[in-house]
Amino acid sequence: MIRTALLIAxxxxxxxxxxxxxxxxxxxxxxxxxxxxxxxVSEVAPPHHATVAVIGGDSGDASLxxxxxLAHPAIEFAEPGEPADAVLRLPDDLTLxxxxxxxxxxxxxxxxxxxxxxxxxxxxxxxxxxxxxxQATLHRDLPASRDVAGQPPVRVxxxxxGGVTPPESGFSLSFPQAxxxxxxxxxxxFGASMVAERRAGTLARLRAAPVGFHAVILGKALACAxxxxxxxxxxxxxxxxxxxxPVAHPAQAGAALIAAAIASAGLMxxxxxxxxxxxxxxxxxxxxxxxxxxxxxxxxxxxxxxEWLQQAGALSPARWAIEALEAAxxxxxxxxxxxxxxxxxxxxxxxxxxxxxxxxARSTARL
Amino acid sequence: MLSFREVExxxxxxxxxxxxSFDVAPGEIVGLLGPNGAGKSTAxxxxxxxxxxxxxxxxxxxxxxxxPRARRPLGLVTQQIGLYEDLTVxxxxxxxxxxxxxxxxxxxxxxxxxxxxxxxxxxATDRVGRLSLGxxxxxxxxxxxxxxxxxxxxxxxxxxxxxHARAAVLELVHQLAADGxxxxxxxxxxxxxxxxxxxxxxxxxxxxxxERSARDEQLxxxxxxxxxxxxxxxxxxxxxSS
Numbered sequence: 001m002i003r004t005a006l007l008i009a010x011x012x013x014x015x016x017x018x019x020x021x022x023x024x025x026x027x028x029x030x031x032x033x034x035x036x037x038x039x040x041v042s043e044v045a046p047p048h049h050a051t052v053a054v055i056g057g058d059s060g061d062a063s064l065x066x067x068x069x070l071a072h073p074a075i076e077f078a079e080p081g082e083p084a085d086a087v088l089r090l091p092d093d094l095t096l097x098x099x100x101x102x103x104x105x106x107x108x109x110x111x112x113x114x115x116x117x118x119x120x121x122x123x124x125x126x127x128x129x130x131x132x133x134x135q136a137t138l139h140r141d142l143p144a145s146r147d148v149a150g151q152p153p154v155r156v157x158x159x160x161x162g163g164v165t166p167p168e169s170g171f172s173l174s175f176p177q178a179x180x181x182x183x184x185x186x187x188x189x190f191g192a193s194m195v196a197e198r199r200a201g202t203l204a205r206l207r208a209a210p211v212g213f214h215a216v217i218l219g220k221a222l223a224c225a226x227x228x229x230x231x232x233x234x235x236x237x238x239x240x241x242x243x244x245x246p247v248a249h250p251a252q253a254g255a256a257l258i259a260a261a262i263a264s265a266g267l268m269x270x271x272x273x274x275x276x277x278x279x280x281x282x283x284x285x286x287x288x289x290x291x292x293x294x295x296x297x298x299x300x301x302x303x304x305x306x307e308w309l310q311q312a313g314a315l316s317p318a319r320w321a322i323e324a325l326e327a328a329x330x331x332x333x334x335x336x337x338x339x340x341x342x343x344x345x346x347x348x349x350x351x352x353x354x355x356x357x358x359x360x361a362r363s364t365a366r367l
Numbered sequence: 368m369l370s371f372r373e374v375e376x377x378x379x380x381x382x383x384x385x386x387x388s389f390d391v392a393p394g395e396i397v398g399l400l401g402p403n404g405a406g407k408s409t410a411x412x413x414x415x416x417x418x419x420x421x422x423x424x425x426x427x428x429x430x431x432x433x434x435p436r437a438r439r440p441l442g443l444v445t446q447q448i449g450l451y452e453d454l455t456v457x458x459x460x461x462x463x464x465x466x467x468x469x470x471x472x473x474x475x476x477x478x479x480x481x482x483x484x485x486x487x488x489x490x491a492t493d494r495v496g497r498l499s500l501g502x503x504x505x506x507x508x509x510x511x512x513x514x515x516x517x518x519x520x521x522x523x524x525x526x527x528x529x530x531h532a533r534a535a536v537l538e539l540v541h542q543l544a545a546d547g548x549x550x551x552x553x554x555x556x557x558x559x560x561x562x563x564x565x566x567x568x569x570x571x572x573x574x575x576x577x578e579r580s581a582r583d584e585q586l587x588x589x590x591x592x593x594x595x596x597x598x599x600x601x602x603x604x605x606x607x608s609s
Contacts, residue, residue: 004466011451011462018453201447205510208415208443209466210435 001218004211008219009226012190016227022193026185027231034178034235038171038243050085050121050128052112053078057090064140065110065154066090068132075128083307085121087113088129096137096153108133108154115161126156172246173301175239176325179257180298180318182231183264188285190224191271194360195281198272217357221265225349229261245329252328252338259345260321266352267317273359292316320344368393368440368518368549369414374423376409376573383409385573386423393517396540396550398564400557400594402602405570407553408446411522414551415443427518439467442516446523448503449510452496456487456506459495464513474513481509485539501532508539518549525559537563557595567594571602 016022052075057066069075069088078084089111096108110129114122133154197203206216236253239245247253271288275281293299295309296318302310313319324341327333369391376384384406391397399407412418413425416432430437443449450459460481464474482491485505490498495506504524511519521540525533541563544550554560560567569577577597 007462007465011454014458015451015453199447200452201445201449202451204417204445204447205443205449205463206466207417208438208441209463210437210439210441210514211466212435 001212001215004215005219005222008206008216009222012193012220012223013226015193016189016223022189026182026189026227027234029185030178030182030231031235031238033181034171034175034239036174037177038174048124049074049076050118050124051076051078051083052125053080053082053084053087055087055089056092057094059092060094061096061136061140062090062092062094064096064136065094065129065133068135068139069128072128072132074124081307083310085115085118086125088125089113096133096140098141109157110154111157111159113159113161122158126158129156130154171239171243172326172330175235175243175245176322176329177298178235178239179232179260179325180293180296180321182235183228183260183321184267184289184293184298184318186224186228186231186264187267187271188282188289190220190227191268191274191285192278192282194220194268194272195275196278198276198360198363199278213361214357217269217353217360221268221353224268225261225265228264229257232257232260247329248332249328252333252335253325255338255342256321256324256328256345259324259342259349262349263317263321263345263352264349266349266356268352269356269360270352271356273356273363276363292318295319297322317345317348320348368428369520369551370424370426371410371413372424372426374410374413374420374425376406376413376418377421382573384413384420387570387573387575388423389568389575389578391518391549391551393549394544394547395566396544396552396564398560398567399551399553399570400555400560400567400598401553401570402555405602406573407570408522409573410570411443411445411520411551411553414520415441439514440517442511442514442519444508444511444519444521444524446526448495448500448507450495450503450507453494455492455494456482456498456509457491459506460510460513463510467514477513477515480515481512484512484542485509486535499532501528501535504528504532504536505539508536512543516548518551519543520551522553523555524552525554525556533559557598561594569598569601576601 016026052069054066054069054077057063070077094108094110110133112122112125112129114125130152134152137153194203203216207213236245236247236257240247271281271285274284295313296316297305297313298318302313302319302322305313320341324338324345327338327341371387371389374384374387375382387406387410389397399410401407409418413420414427414432416434416438419433425432427437427441432438432441451462454462457478460478461474464478464481482488485508487502487505487509490502495503498506508521508524519540524540525536528536537559540550540552544565552564566578566580568575569579579594579597
């Protein structure tokens with residue numbers, strides 16, 4: 001069985017090399033996407049405002065800071081349940097030091113939690129909170145004053161959501177997305193190719209050969225997974241060596257790539273069942289790929305999406321793959337954090353293979 | 368070599384094959400003749416293990432063709448050119464010859480034999496997609512012969528071929544049968560069946576409605592064009608005769 005599967009896999013890889021269009025889609029398109037999007041993210045103009053979810057600040061000095069912050073032109077308050085760039089906690093026992101205290105004002109610590117992808121917004125929030133606390137102190141103690149210079153009475157500490165250090169380069173965000181594009185492109189290309197084989201009669205010939213059809217299908221899945229995994233590895237190598245994408249845990253990165261490649265094989269089998277015509281299968285496959293990629297964060301980072309799309313995207317294998325790859329590169333997650341996306345990816349691969357194989361085998365039983 | 372016993376295949380409520388029984392012996396060419404939808408391709412699918420019968424039995428050398436081992440002596444030539452168009456003739460044949468698990472030396476020898484046999488030695492390194500339909504059909508047959516099958520099943524192998532290419536394919540099939548290969552052959556062409564087959568089974572509505580054999584001289588006695596008249600008569604009223 002393994003010998004047959006390898007034979008079929010090698011044959012499919014050989015045919016992929018001969019098919020320049022398919023090769024470009026599976027190898028060059030994801031690389032182009034990673035480079036282009038990484039450059040765009042790296043050079044994008046800094047934001048001018050940030051959305052902040054404020055917790056507390058209902059009374060006392062904290063409410064003064066809150067009011068000043070509300071008036072700040074760069075800050076927009078998020079309503080409860082709305083996505084926010086930062087979470088600001090204003091303890092109700094916050095005490096701003098009195099002006100006129102000899103020496104410098106003692107600084108109170110205020111903590112702001114941020115999404116690690118929002119470094120620029122973090123700087124805006126930090127500056128706005130410092131300014132608001134200074135204005136609050138000033139207006140409380142010297143209501144008639146205007147523009148009195150001085151050191152803010154608070155120290156603002158930025159903490160990153162999930163204890164994650166933000167990525168240093170835009171390529172750290174774009175390369176996991178590029179790997180996901182490779183995985184999805186492989187699934188679409190190989191799936192459509194299986195439909196074409198069914199139409200051309202080569203699958204009927206393979207079914208009649210003295211080998212189990214399971215081995216034939218397994219060989220095709222192996223070829224798809226091999227190309228997806230190899231492309232992912234090549235992209236990771238390019239990102240790491242030339243573009244400064246950090247790989248915090250090589251073993252985790254390897255596991256994420258393998259799981260993504262397995263998922264690709266399962267998706268390929270499902271694509272192969274979508275239609276009996278290659279053109280239709282290809283079109284439907286790409287439509288599904290686009291939806292999975294878009295909702296999963298392979299086109300637009302999840303943090304930029306509306307909340308309903310963030311929730312819907314939790315069902316996309318693209319999201320799981322990105323989470324797993326980011327965890328292994330710059331998020332510095334533990335194996336426990338990684339276990340959920342890895343399990344979902346492998347489950348997609350195995351489940352898709354079993355279901356797709358059953359449907360596909362039934363549909364190729366006629367000449 | 369191949370036996371069908373009371374074979375039934377149903378697609379939903381429709382019976383594609385209805386209690387079909389026949390045998391194909393080594394060296395014998397059996398033709399399945401019938402109009403579109405008569406059940407010819409279903410019979411081929413059942414003979415090659417692609418489709419399991421709902422009732423009755425299909426056996427190749429006494430074994431169920433659903434089992435890969437039982438299909439070892441089987442060569443299949445489908446109506447479609449079941450070859451990879453982006454690979455060369457040799458690459459295609461090597462792939463299909465490799466599947467049964469032969470040694471590399473044996474694979475190379477049988478591949479060259481198959482290519483020689485169909486007269487494609489000078490086109491072996493051409494991509495299949497660049498060949499004419501007649502040459503593709505020969506390459507297709509070569510790929511089925513590469514593992515030296517003892518039972519060859521051909522589903523309308525001459526469809527779309529010009530007279531020269533057709534004659535070449537029929538001659539090849541005749542030679543294979545002379546070498547002891549059992550051949551099951553479907554066609555819609557009466558002259559082909561008359562010229563080539565030792566026995567002709569007329570399928571209509573999934574049933575064998577007539578069987579003509581050269582051995583009992585029924586087929587041999589038919590004059591040119593008579594098989595067609597018989598076929599038209601039988602398939603018009605769907606009655607059964609033998």
